[in-house]
Amino acid sequence: xxxxxxxxxxxxxxxxxxxxxxxxxxxxxxxxxxxxxxxxxxxxxxxxxxxxxxxxxxxxxxxxxxxxxxxxxxxxxxxxxxxxxxxxxxxxxxxxxxxxxxxxxxxxxxxxxxxxxxxxxxxxxxxxxxxxxxxxxxxxxxxxxxxxxxxxxxxxxxxxxxxxxxxxxxxxxxxxxxxxxxxxxxxxxxxxxxxxxxxxxxxxxxxxxxxxxxxxxxxxxxxxxxxxxxxxxxxxxxxxxxxxxxxxxxxxxxxxxxxxxx
Numbered sequence: 035x036x037x038x039x040x041x042x043x044x045x046x047x048x049x050x051x052x053x054x055x056x057x058x059x060x061x062x063x064x065x066x067x068x069x070x071x072x073x074x075x076x077x078x079x080x081x082x083x084x085x086x087x088x089x090x091x092x093x094x095x096x097x098x099x100x101x102x103x104x105x106x107x108x109x110x111x112x113x114x115x116x117x118x119x120x121x122x123x124x125x126x127x128x129x130x131x132x133x134x135x136x137x138x139x140x141x142x143x144x145x146x147x148x149x150x151x152x153x154x155x156x157x158x159x160x161x162x163x164x165x166x167x168x169x170x171x172x173x174x175x176x177x178x179x180x181x182x183x184x185x186x187x188x189x190x191x192x193x194x195x196x197x198x199x200x201x202x203x204x205x206x207x208x209x210x211x212x213x214x215x216x217x218x219x220x221x222x223x224x225x226x227x228x229x230x231x232x233x234x235x236x237x238x239x240x241x242x243x244x245x246x247x248x249x250x251x252x253x254x255x256x257x258x259x260x261x262x263x264x265x266x267x268x269x270x271x272x273x274x275x276x277x278x279x280x281x282x283x284x285x286x287x288x289x290x291x292x293x294x295x296x
Contacts, residue, residue, distance in 0.1 A: 036063045050101045050162045059096035065089065072181075083183035083191075094172045101162040102207045102286035104151045112140060117283075146262035147276055150288060151208065161284050166207060173201045193223040207286055210251035214291075218244040248294045250275050 069086035115133035154163035197219035224238025252275030272293035279288040
């Protein structure tokens with residue numbers, strides 16, 4: 035078993051001038067190995083099969099500080115005068131007076147999507163006004179087993195199995211926790227016959243399977259597109275959530291992975 039922690043690490047450089055917490059992480063790994071002849075009194079004794087079992091596991095957690103820019107209270111009310119840009123009315127081609135959008139020009143869709151952003155937690159510094167901790171977590175288990183049984187000097191049975199299970203989670207700047215997982219296994223069983231020291235035959239059967247899932251934070255939790263009146267997209271619960279929002283002006287993006295299972 036091995037354990038690593040972050041207590042002795044230094045604080046990272048602060049991009050915002052705000053107090054930046056030391057990154058926190060925990061990495062815990064372990065391994066177990068067994069092997070030898072399998073002997074069960076009164077059932078398997080002298081001629082029991084030989085076996086090996088290996089199991090490894092890890093549990094990793096980390097938290098880091100990220101910074102970004104989110105709409106402030108004035109911008110949420112339509113006052114964009116502090117942006118330093120000329121805000122043009124797309125309907126007339128003329129600037130909005132004072133850089134303020136009338137409330138009637140804010141679409142219901144934009145109002146709902148705006149609510150997904152938190153309020154700033156400090157004044158603007160170097161383009162940033164929001165700072166929070168983001169986390170990642172990974173749980174992994176893997177195993178390998180093998181069993182061989184000698185039937186005679188010319189015949190042997192054998193079997194093996196191996197697998198891996200991985201579960202993870204990631205939270206971004208806006209606090210939405212997405213999860214993912216995968217499970218894979220491979221097994222085989224066979225018979226080997228020795229005709230002579232130079233000639234043998236092997237008959238075996240193998241089975242393998244791999245499954246992967248990605249579950250966004252909003253899946254089955256909140257139908258953002260229905261609340262916002264966005265039409266034309268999938269309304270399946272696995273695909274609930276906002277559209278990806280990408281901004282070129284410095285505001286933090288909102289990007290959620292698509293739900294998937296294969």
